[in-house]
Amino acid sequence: MKARVLSGVQPSGQLHIGNYLGALKSWAEIQSQYESIFCIVDLHAITVYQDPKELSEKIRETAALFIAAGIDPNHSSIVVQSAIPGHAELAWLLTCVTPLGWLYRMTQFKAKAEKQETIGDGILQYPVLMAADILIYQASIVPVGEDQSQHLELTRDIAQRFNSLYGETFVMPATHLPTVGARIMGLDDPTQKMSKSVTGTGHAIALLDDPKTIQKKIARATTDSQPAVDPDNMGPGIANLFTIAHACDPSITKQSVAGMRYGDFKKRVAQAVIARLEPIQQRYRAVTAEPSYIDAVLARGKERVLPIAQDTVAKTKRAMGVYT
Ligand code: ATP
Numbered sequence: 001m002k003a004r005v006l007s008g009v010q011p012s013g014q015l016h017i018g019n020y021l022g023a024l025k026s027w028a029e030i031q032s033q034y035e036s037i038f039c040i041v042d043l044h045a046i047t048v049y050q051d052p053k054e055l056s057e058k059i060r061e062t063a064a065l066f067i068a069a070g071i072d073p074n075h076s077s078i079v080v081q082s083a084i085p086g087h088a089e090l091a092w093l094l095t096c097v098t099p100l101g102w103l104y105r106m107t108q109f110k111a112k113a114e115k116q117e118t119i120g121d122g123i124l125q126y127p128v129l130m131a132a133d134i135l136i137y138q139a140s141i142v143p144v145g146e147d148q149s150q151h152l153e154l155t156r157d158i159a160q161r162f163n164s165l166y167g168e169t170f171v172m173p174a175t176h177l178p179t180v181g182a183r184i185m186g187l188d189d190p191t192q193k194m195s196k197s198v199t200g201t202g203h204a205i206a207l208l209d210d211p212k213t214i215q216k217k218i219a220r221a222t223t224d225s226q227p228a229v230d231p232d233n234m235g236p237g238i239a240n241l242f243t244i245a246h247a248c249d250p251s252i253t254k255q256s257v258a259g260m261r262y263g264d265f266k267k268r269v270a271q272a273v274i275a276r277l278e279p280i281q282q283r284y285r286a287v288t289a290e291p292s293y294i295d296a297v298l299a300r301g302k303e304r305v306l307p308i309a310q311d312t313v314a315k316t317k318r319a320m321g322v323y324t
Pocket residue numbers: 007008009010011012013018019020021022023143144145146147148181182183184185193194195196197198
């Protein structure tokens with residue numbers, strides 16, 4: 001039996017080049033070696049208010065982008081989290097073995113709590129739901145961006161605690177980070193991770209941005225006061241643009257951009273990004289041309305993974321002694 005892979009994206013905002021280089025690209029690369037499940041995690045998205053109509057559209061758009069980015073729906077299962085009731089059910093069972101202190105320690109929680117006056121319980125609890133997303137499929141490999149490493153450690157801690165309290169129930173998942181692009185930074189502020197939830201037109205390159213928009217955003221990206229690229233001493237803005245370019249086109253090396261004036265360098269970066277995104281955008285248009293296609297993919301995904309989820313929930317309930 002092939003090892004199982006699980007990962008997900010929240011259907012909130014517009015998917016960006018960080019989501020692609022940190023997650024989707026490696027999903028597409030490794031999917032054939034494993035039994036892969038890729039999730040549109042709408043229950044995570046609603047930890048902050050989402051316009052209901054927009055959210056239901058974003059779910060389908062995200063699924064279409066998975067396929068456009070190279071996920072093969074004939075081989076991998078593409079699933080909407082809320083279509084599988086076991087995610088929320090298992091999250092409760094796992095909540096009951098999770099010390100509150102573990103959740104307060106999460107840096108993402110701390111960062112979000114600092115920014116907001118009042119904070120929803122969902123923001124605190126969301127890493128437990130994420131643990132449930134992974135453990136419910138007994139996934140052994142989880143390809144994510146670097147920002148999710150801490151949540152994956154927590155997932156392992158929760159699994160270990162459950163297994164030691166109630167007996168071996170969950171497979172221990174390993175984190176899989178891409179070698180390049182595990183943490184893409186914002187174009188407007190290279191000290192902040194590029195995020196869907198950050199607004200501001202110059203922050204992120206969306207996967208569906210047209211070439212002109214991409215050129216403009218990269219031309220305006222924050223750099224530093226140096227005139228030209230010094231490969232041994234790149235400021236955070238230039239280093240981020242280089243990472244993006246190299247991940248999009250590996251023939252762009254430090255050597256190949258050494259001494260380039262920033263204006264020319266940015267044009268080269270934009271060219272690499274546009275070339276990388278063009279076939280993705282073409283596929284996106286093709287898969288969304290027939291509206292019922294995405295719904296059929298999601299229904300097939302659900303049908304494939306539902307029995308796995310039901311099995312794990314039943315096993316977990318039996319282990320805990322609750323009524324099944
Ligand atoms: P949000 O602001 O809504 O949390 P996000 O951009 O962080 O949006 P998620 O849906 O939370 O996107 O994450 C989806 C996947 O993309 C995860 O595997 C995450 O690690 C990865 N990812 C997110 N941002 C980046 C980034 N800037 N660089 C690399 N990978 C990223």
